[in-house]
Amino acid sequence: EPEIVYPNPQAVHDYNRIYQRVYSKLSSKIRPLVHSIHSIRNGHDEPTEEAFEDDEYVGMSVSNDRLPLSETTISPSLLACDFGSIRREVKRCMDAGATRFHVDVFDGVATNSPIAFTFGPDMVRMIAKAAKKHAFDNGLESPSLDLHMCVLDPARFVEPMAIVGATSFIFQWEAMYHAPPFARKKRALALAKSITDHKMKCGVSVNPETAIW
Numbered sequence: 001e002p003e004i005v006y007p008n009p010q011a012v013h014d015y016n017r018i019y020q021r022v023y024s025k026l027s028s029k030i031r032p033l034v035h036s037i038h039s040i041r042n043g044h045d046e047p048t049e050e051a052f053e054d055d056e057y058v059g060m061s062v063s064n065d066r067l068p069l070s071e072t073t074i075s076p077s078l079l080a081c082d083f084g085s086i087r088r089e090v091k092r093c094m095d096a097g098a099t100r101f102h103v104d105v106f107d108g109v110a111t112n113s114p115i116a117f118t119f120g121p122d123m124v125r126m127i128a129k130a131a132k133k134h135a136f137d138n139g140l141e142s143p144s145l146d147l148h149m150c151v152l153d154p155a156r157f158v159e160p161m162a163i164v165g166a167t168s169f170i171f172q173w174e175a176m177y178h179a180p181p182f183a184r185k186k187r188a189l190a191l192a193k194s195i196t197d198h199k200m201k202c203g204v205s206v207n208p209e210t211a212i213w
Helices: 009-023 031-041 083-095 121-138 154-164 173-178 181-197
Strands: 100-106 144-150 168-172 201-205
Touching: 083 121, 100 121, 121 144, 121 154, 144 154, 154 168, 154 181, 168 173, 168 181, 173 181, 181 201
Parallel strands: 100 144, 144 168, 168 201
Antiparallel strands: none
């Protein structure tokens, strides 16, 4: 039986505190979108009127164009799982209806923390194998594995992650910063081509404080 997970008040408090800190650093061009997601997450169909009373929100508009719930996909982050029972955690998520997994790959360098060292290719291989077997044994859809590559040199991981079964390869734009400014776009496009050449979908993640224009 799938387990029902109820909201943790402390986790909600921590999330909202972090959200407020990060939100203040976002560009005004993407704040409306992020605020919409935050409002929906907190149970509102639309951002509340009260949310826009502060001076911070004056002049902002929020688009009503978004995917209907029937087309919304929740991708559980395996970073939040019990690493000692990761096969069981994968099965538990799939039994609850998960069709995608978010796999945060940290090398401890890009995030500048020895603690932030997570999944390597062998672990991704094991996750993919466990997911495919559980899907086959139970007539379920084999889930996609979306890798969020918070690593200093994402290019060196493209082939190994493709071999072990990754579906999507999402690299950090900031990983291009070790190249001269004039070469960053070219380097990013070359990386994207390598990703798609290896039959994976390509994505780019940008930190809130990073200018993108």
